[in-house]
Amino acid sequence: MVKKQKGSIHAGLFLLVTILIVLAAVVITAGRFWWLPPLASEHGAWTDRLFVVTLLITGIVFVLVQIALAYFVFRHRDDPERRAAYFHDNKPLEITWTLVPAVIMTLLIVSGGRLWSRIHQSPPEGAYEVEVWGEQFKWALRYPGKDGQFGRTDIRLINDTNPLGIDTKDPASKDDIFFPAGEGELHLPVGEPVVVRLRSKDVLHSFYVPAFRVKQDAVPGMVIKTWFVPTKEGEFELVCAELCGLGHYQMRGIVIVEPMEKVQEWLSQQQTVMDVIP
Amino acid sequence: MVRETTTEVHHHKETFLTRYIFSMDHKVIAIQYLITALAMGFIGLFLSWLMRIQLGWSGRQFPFLSRLFPGGVEEGIIKPEFYLAMVTMHGTIMIFFFITAALVGGFGNFLIPLQIGARDMAFPFLNMLSYWVFLASCIVLVVSFFVTGGPAAAGWTAYPPLSGVAEAIPGSGLGQTLWLLSLALFIASSLFGSLNYITTTLNLRTKGLSMGRLPLTVWALFITAILGLLSFPVLLAAAIMLLFDRHLGTSFFLPRLFIAGHQAGGEGGNPILWQHLFWFLGHPEVYIAILPAMGITSEVLATCCRKPIFGYKAMVLSLLAIAFLSFIVWGHHMFVSGMNPLLGTAFMTTTLLIAVPSAVKTFNWLATIWGGNIKFTAAALFAIGFVSVFTTGGLTGIFLGNPPVDIQLHDTYFVVAHFHFVMGTAAVFGIFAGIYHWFPKMFGRMMNEPLAKAHFWLTFIGVYLIFFPMHYLGISGVPRRFYDFANYDFIPPSVSGVNIFISIAALIVGAAQILFLVNFVWSLWKGPKAEKNPWKATTLEWQAESPPPHGNWGPQLPTVYRWAYDYSRPDATEDFVPQTVPVVGAPAGTDGGKH
Numbered sequence: 001m002v003k004k005q006k007g008s009i010h011a012g013l014f015l016l017v018t019i020l021i022v023l024a025a026v027v028i029t030a031g032r033f034w035w036l037p038p039l040a041s042e043h044g045a046w047t048d049r050l051f052v053v054t055l056l057i058t059g060i061v062f063v064l065v066q067i068a069l070a071y072f073v074f075r076h077r078d079d080p081e082r083r084a085a086y087f088h089d090n091k092p093l094e095i096t097w098t099l100v101p102a103v104i105m106t107l108l109i110v111s112g113g114r115l116w117s118r119i120h121q122s123p124p125e126g127a128y129e130v131e132v133w134g135e136q137f138k139w140a141l142r143y144p145g146k147d148g149q150f151g152r153t154d155i156r157l158i159n160d161t162n163p164l165g166i167d168t169k170d171p172a173s174k175d176d177i178f179f180p181a182g183e184g185e186l187h188l189p190v191g192e193p194v195v196v197r198l199r200s201k202d203v204l205h206s207f208y209v210p211a212f213r214v215k216q217d218a219v220p221g222m223v224i225k226t227w228f229v230p231t232k233e234g235e236f237e238l239v240c241a242e243l244c245g246l247g248h249y250q251m252r253g254i255v256i257v258e259p260m261e262k263v264q265e266w267l268s269q270q271q272t273v274m275d276v277i278p
Numbered sequence: 279m280v281r282e283t284t285t286e287v288h289h290h291k292e293t294f295l296t297r298y299i300f301s302m303d304h305k306v307i308a309i310q311y312l313i314t315a316l317a318m319g320f321i322g323l324f325l326s327w328l329m330r331i332q333l334g335w336s337g338r339q340f341p342f343l344s345r346l347f348p349g350g351v352e353e354g355i356i357k358p359e360f361y362l363a364m365v366t367m368h369g370t371i372m373i374f375f376f377i378t379a380a381l382v383g384g385f386g387n388f389l390i391p392l393q394i395g396a397r398d399m400a401f402p403f404l405n406m407l408s409y410w411v412f413l414a415s416c417i418v419l420v421v422s423f424f425v426t427g428g429p430a431a432a433g434w435t436a437y438p439p440l441s442g443v444a445e446a447i448p449g450s451g452l453g454q455t456l457w458l459l460s461l462a463l464f465i466a467s468s469l470f471g472s473l474n475y476i477t478t479t480l481n482l483r484t485k486g487l488s489m490g491r492l493p494l495t496v497w498a499l500f501i502t503a504i505l506g507l508l509s510f511p512v513l514l515a516a517a518i519m520l521l522f523d524r525h526l527g528t529s530f531f532l533p534r535l536f537i538a539g540h541q542a543g544g545e546g547g548n549p550i551l552w553q554h555l556f557w558f559l560g561h562p563e564v565y566i567a568i569l570p571a572m573g574i575t576s577e578v579l580a581t582c583c584r585k586p587i588f589g590y591k592a593m594v595l596s597l598l599a600i601a602f603l604s605f606i607v608w609g610h611h612m613f614v615s616g617m618n619p620l621l622g623t624a625f626m627t628t629t630l631l632i633a634v635p636s637a638v639k640t641f642n643w644l645a646t647i648w649g650g651n652i653k654f655t656a657a658a659l660f661a662i663g664f665v666s667v668f669t670t671g672g673l674t675g676i677f678l679g680n681p682p683v684d685i686q687l688h689d690t691y692f693v694v695a696h697f698h699f700v701m702g703t704a705a706v707f708g709i710f711a712g713i714y715h716w717f718p719k720m721f722g723r724m725m726n727e728p729l730a731k732a733h734f735w736l737t738f739i740g741v742y743l744i745f746f747p748m749h750y751l752g753i754s755g756v757p758r759r760f761y762d763f764a765n766y767d768f769i770p771p772s773v774s775g776v777n778i779f780i781s782i783a784a785l786i787v788g789a790a791q792i793l794f795l796v797n798f799v800w801s802l803w804k805g806p807k808a809e810k811n812p813w814k815a816t817t818l819e820w821q822a823e824s825p826p827p828h829g830n831w832g833p834q835l836p837t838v839y840r841w842a843y844d845y846s847r848p849d850a851t852e853d854f855v856p857q858t859v860p861v862v863g864a865p866a867g868t869d870g871g872k873h
Contacts, residue, residue: 007654014662021742034750037768047682054683058673065640065669072647073662078654083853084846085649088586101637105630112680113623119682120619155534202537203440204549206689210755210768213686217615219549220439221533224616237768241689241757243433245440245447246358249760
């Protein structure tokens, strides 16, 4: 700088700090030092792709706008010998920077909307079904049994031996298999569509399996269905993602994904409602 | 509309009590609001320290905490219920009692009458009532810290059944009832304010001040008042319904439940109804917080760049567009709530559209800076900082507004990062810019600029150090509102290091706010006397004394001849022309609109 300008320190500092922020953001993001958890579901590949597309678009805008801001501030710092320019409108410019974001947003809306309806289309007939109950601060499970039907439940029937309030008078309930909260693991078949019926006994919970890119609230009084296709065998963590009380952070469950035959074999070894509830 | 007023004001003698305590002067009420809000803000800040201590050093014993909070801390370790109470109260206090109260109650009251050339608000008594009801709401909220079970702990969103059944969580006893009462009072106070702001802006503008000549601060505050008037009553109704559910046996939000070993709840209620009602306010509330900060930023940027605001009409239109859209986006908080997925598509569309007027505003600020001659006042730095943090936070909204992407990011630290940038720190930057800019007018004294700039740098850099890493936690899947992250294999071990880093930054940045506090208090008594127009600004308030007397103007109200942004006109000798300077050759209040 030839001339001494007032506020050069602040202008320069702002430029420097912005460059450092942008550099750090780009390096850490592009280097994937922290990234999405390893993927293990079919639709997760699609949502992850949209995530990356959004990241690219917003990332470019982030870099451009922040650098422009800092450069403008630096370039137009206080100079006692100069007078600010006088202009306050520029129609073509304003129309451009209204239309460009509008077009980008429209593209994101269209791709997001299409993907959203794809994720939420009806599950295929005869998909594997399981019921997951949230309860402070554990997960309870119910499988429909051989008949593929879940028996009726009623909160008023809940007692020590019948923790889910299963109506034993309902014929569909006889072969149901249930695990009280905190007991048993969620067994799912690999490569098959899985419908999870979400329910809650007490407060809101949220069924979150990071590896599956699945998150869906469980609401008392409602049965909410969500479905997905696990694509990898193994053990995955189930987390509660909706504040549910003191032990919210401990509400962890285990999901075991294995071939369908193994799931069936395991199911056939479990006690049914008839065996457990007198 | 213009009201001719030449009557002399208030000759009766005022006592200390009527002048400073039960005052009906909008400026005193503004200062009461501002100082109360700042006090609440410091409480909120302190709570965030406690949260960060837990998140950074979970399981480590801090014996001094036991002495400070015998109820919430056992053997130096913060209890989970205490942690969740901190989460809840930090959010509630910061959003409503600090940001909203300071921007709307503080700057709304101070700036509207002064910038439109009025002597006071349209309803001074209602204005005073608004403050005192607000103070009552603050007291009720603070009292809730000391009741059995502690304060509310169901989050600032207070989702039932957690907030509806006393057994669900310790804070869901008297603490939650007081939280609801406090919010009901707050809303009443906010409605009094909104009615006043709208009426005042429409009816009491001085001669020559058409709507098209209003400073953007007044536009922003006016639109904010409309937002508040239309959205807050819905939350008031919801809060009353939840109180009924809790105490009178109704079940608006509670279905049949089984909590803590016994039957609870009622019949037929639906917890999702609360979410709709809550977010019907909750989302506009985000804009109630950010629009005034946008107005302040526009004002301060024009003044410090010595340049007219770029795209005045687009600025007003984008404020209106954002305000309108803000009413029909609430469902984007509920993509995975169990709401019909079709609604998700509708809310996604409206939500992502908000990016357009937001982008227009950002580009207009950039164009305002371009070609300017920036005077780096502390207010200017905070206004520039606002553009930076608002951009950062706004962009991450594009992830969260898109439901397929939101599935994974919802309720993770990505959301925490997003809203802390876009409406948390952005609004707070607006507040600081506003205080550093209008302090001379409020108190007739200048603040210490070097100290204020040090405050800016620590805060600006700190904000990025605290909140930017949270994006990465969220992408890794780390859920928010967790007391502890041990025992989860999917959370990378490096997360605990990141948390320590964030906590250290948060403690330092929190402490840096003391620079502001010291500056504020010291300047009140010892700051150099302020002249009428220390920043050489064009708007009306700078034509009044510093501080303006009761009634603001002398016997004659000011007359406006031009828009609010005549900076660096080539045909003027000075680099600013106040709104009260006649346009050569034009009759009073007729021309000059052609800027």
